Amino acid sequence: MPGKKKNRSLPKRIVPVVFILLAGLIASQFVYPDISNLKKQNPKLTALMEYRMEEAKDEGKKYRITQRWVPYRRISPFLVKAVLIGEDDKFWKHEGFDYEAMAKAVEKDVKAKKFKLGGSTITQQLAKNLYLSPRKSLLRKLREAVIAWRLENTLSKKRILEVYLNVAEWGEGTFGIEAAANRYYGKSASELGPEEAARLAAVLPNPRKFSPLGDSRYVVNRSNLIYRIMVRRGIVVPEYEEIEETKDETGTPEQVQPSVSPKEGPAPSAL
Numbered sequence: 001m002p003g004k005k006k007n008r009s010l011p012k013r014i015v016p017v018v019f020i021l022l023a024g025l026i027a028s029q030f031v032y033p034d035i036s037n038l039k040k041q042n043p044k045l046t047a048l049m050e051y052r053m054e055e056a057k058d059e060g061k062k063y064r065i066t067q068r069w070v071p072y073r074r075i076s077p078f079l080v081k082a083v084l085i086g087e088d089d090k091f092w093k094h095e096g097f098d099y100e101a102m103a104k105a106v107e108k109d110v111k112a113k114k115f116k117l118g119g120s121t122i123t124q125q126l127a128k129n130l131y132l133s134p135r136k137s138l139l140r141k142l143r144e145a146v147i148a149w150r151l152e153n154t155l156s157k158k159r160i161l162e163v164y165l166n167v168a169e170w171g172e173g174t175f176g177i178e179a180a181a182n183r184y185y186g187k188s189a190s191e192l193g194p195e196e197a198a199r200l201a202a203v204l205p206n207p208r209k210f211s212p213l214g215d216s217r218y219v220v221n222r223s224n225l226i227y228r229i230m231v232r233r234g235i236v237v238p239e240y241e242e243i244e245e246t247k248d249e250t251g252t253p254e255q256v257q258p259s260v261s262p263k264e265g266p267a268p269s270a271l
Helices: 014-027 047-058 077-087 099-112 122-131 138-154 157-167 177-185 194-202 217-232 240-245
Strands: none
Touching: 047 122, 077 122, 077 157, 077 194, 077 217, 122 138, 122 157, 157 177, 177 194, 194 217
8 A cells, every 4th residue: 555654673483483593593503501500509600700700801801700609599589589570570481592582683673784793691690601792793792592492401590590690790800699799788699678679680781881779870779670560560569668768649559560671781681
């Protein structure tokens, strides 16, 4: 029909197929790490840690890594929930990939004529942190996909999350939630409260630029968003006065969707 605007958006069903085919194509070109040892062994030094050390060495700076491994059972449930809301809300349901988020990321890249390809799940982030360079490229993204698939098929979801929370970067030289909790709040990971958890989860997309203790608009907006979602889902039961403050003029508690993002910085599920 004349005058009707054509829909030029990338078909969402095509993205997963193309991505998986490309990943499979390069899989045979590289030797991939042994994932099975992660079932019982904790990684001592990740690719990201090594990259940061080399980066500091090239700049003539000293670099000290602070990390203390803590089992999943000794991590605050508030922190676990906050990180999932902020980084990968579909973690327990997907098989390593959020195809809808990937499709949106690809479509955005096509429009911008740039390669960023966000929409990474926690499993993909773990694959990158453990074994790959943080430098973005299509080749690295495809290798990341293969490793993420192997992680999902080798480890339990709980183990993937445990490893991720223990190796994630939380500031200059700070890796893992135990070191982060101690650095920023002077307590162990098991003692973190909901507001502290929301703050720590808020800075994960860029932990070297933002601090959980900072008052930047990005940190404030993103942590408040995560906290409100935790309240709405019943993860946190605030005091009566706080509930009253989160009501709108009609007296209905504010409804916050996980996909809503702060005005500055990436959306909660993007990296």
